[in-house]
Amino acid sequence: MSVSKETIIAAPPERVWAALVTFADYAKWHPMVRIDGEPGVNAPLRYSLRMDYRNPKFMTVDAQIVIFEPQCALAFRFGLGMLLSIDEQFSVKMLGKAATRLVHRYDISGMAAWLATSRANKNMTTMTETVGSALKQYLEKAVRRKG
Numbered sequence: 001m002s003v004s005k006e007t008i009i010a011a012p013p014e015r016v017w018a019a020l021v022t023f024a025d026y027a028k029w030h031p032m033v034r035i036d037g038e039p040g041v042n043a044p045l046r047y048s049l050r051m052d053y054r055n056p057k058f059m060t061v062d063a064q065i066v067i068f069e070p071q072c073a074l075a076f077r078f079g080l081g082m083l084l085s086i087d088e089q090f091s092v093k094m095l096g097k098a099a100t101r102l103v104h105r106y107d108i109s110g111m112a113a114w115l116a117t118s119r120a121n122k123n124m125t126t127m128t129e130t131v132g133s134a135l136k137q138y139l140e141k142a143v144r145r146k147g
Helices: 013-021 023-029 118-146
Strands: 002-009 033-036 044-049 059-069 073-079 085-096 099-109
Touching: 002 118, 013 023, 013 085, 013 099, 013 118, 023 033, 023 118, 044 073, 099 118
Parallel strands: none
Antiparallel strands: 002 099, 033 044, 044 059, 059 073, 073 085, 085 099
């Protein structure tokens, strides 16, 4: 099962990429995830997730960066091995000097992926829409301040 959302951000790709790999700043724009670790290929992380931004509690799991292509793509994987695997992926593409297309995607795979119901699909759709909007607002506000 996959869910993705494209967001056009009025900020250069370098700024979008910097926001994605500055894990300490996720609390400023990503309402559902907190990450502890360093960006890089196969880097281990502590990945904290909540399905609803109104819930103050996060579930923390071990995760790994499975895609790290600077200025292009970043993906985290967590789950239960071959039983259930969840990937959160961001891809960045330049649309001009001051515009970026961000694609935020969740993929669920593994032997138990069939357990992902329409509710999980709805939750992930809401998450991709919320995160894309939040990052857009965060970065465009910073661009306007810098003038």
